[in-house]
Amino acid sequence: MPLTRENTSRFVQAGATKVHYHEAGSGPVLLCIHGGAPGAFGWGNFGRNFEALSRHFRTLIVDLPGYGKSGKPEIEGPRTSFYAQVFRDMLGALDISSTHVLGLATxxxxxxxxxxxxxxxxxxxxxxxxxxxxSLFQPTPASAASHDYYGGEGPSMERMRAIMERIVYDKSVLTDDVIRERYEASVDPEFMARAPEGKGGKPGQSLEPLWQDLHKIxxxxxxxxxxxxxxxxxxNALFMLNRIPNARVHIHGKCGLWVPFEKAAEFNQEVIGFLSVSL
Incomplete structure (x- = not known):
């Protein structure tokens, strides 16, 4: 049976937060955490990789709190710490003691x-x-502010396309269906009202800096x-290579932020190899 959004959909109560996720496969657990942006959700980021990864791992693709079908809690304090605690609680609720973690952007x-x-x-x-x-050598490039997506005339397919064209190198991979899926998620009333990157997101509530603690990993x-x-x-990857004791780096040419989508086959192979081979 092919894996679909519907037949892999699950929910679990992680402390006070209800988490939605997709599950397939068996073996070592792999927790996949998507990036944050208007309309982002787990399947949208990793659905293209799910079948390959689930052949080797018990793969869990989560919706971050505030996104997709997960609960939309009020977040007090740094978001990164809040999310990390929610997923620790999620693993406990599923009786999982440890996991591999794969995360895109946020x-x-x-x-x-x-x-x-x-x-x-x-x-x-x-x-x-x-x-x-x-960043070691260059200033961080100016990026399109996600909150502007909801300003002015409001969300549209054209604005969503502009956002997504910034996260890929080869714009031809962005079909109308891909844009529409993300756009429809971005205009969900609950997402707009409660999500961090929604219309009601708290100004200034950003991810906390982690660079000073990378050596602890x-x-x-x-x-x-x-x-x-x-x-x-x-x-930034080279900085992490220098700071994280047991790190290695793979930089893809002709590729933007959304590596799991643009370079799906190569990405799947390198992740499966890294997680499977004894080091």
């Missing part, structure tokens, strides 16, 4: 924070184009970057 920052605060929980870590390091770590990422330069 999701990778959450993985870093989990590895710092709960080292016994994280076995190996894959971080993709994620805040947490520092004990997990074997693979840092993946797109050389053509327009939001953060690839020298």
């Amino acid at each position: 999701g990778g920052s959450v993985g870093l924070k989990m590895a710092i605060d709960y080292p016994h929980v994280v076995e190996r870590l894959v971080v993709i184009n994620s805040p947490g390091g520092l 004990e997990a074997e770590t693979l840092v993946i970057w797109g050389r053509n990422n327009q939001t953060m330069n690839y020298d």
Whole structure:
């Protein structure tokens, strides 16, 4: 039976937060955490990788609190710490003692924070184009402000396309269906009212800096970057390589932020290899 959004959909109560996730496969657990942006959700970020990953791992693709079908709690304090605690509680509720963690952008920052605060929980870590390091050589490029998406005339397919064109190198991979799926998620009334990147997101509530604590990470770590990422330069990956004790880096040429989508086959192969091979 093919894996679909419907037949893999699950819910679990993680402390005070209801978390929605997709599950398939068996074996070592792999927790996949998506990035944060208008209309972002787990399946939208990793649905293209789910079948390949689930052949090797018990793969859990989560919706961050505030996104997708997960609960939309009021978040007090740093978001990264809040998310990390929610996913620790989620694993406990599922009777999972430890997991590999794979995170894109915001999701990778959450993985870093989990590895710092709960080292016994994280076995190996894959971080993709994620805040947490520092730029060594270049100023951070100016990025399109997500909150502007809801300003002025409001959300539209054209505005969503403009946002998504900034996260890929090859714009031809962005079909109308891909844009429409993300746009429809971005105009969900609850998302707009409560999500951090929604219309009602709290101004100034950002991810906390992690660079000073990266040396505390004990997990074997693979840092993946797109050389053509327009939001953060690839020298952030080199900073992480220097700071995380057991780290290695793979930088993809002709690739933007959304590596799991643009380079799906190669990405799947490198992640499966890294998580499966004895180091």
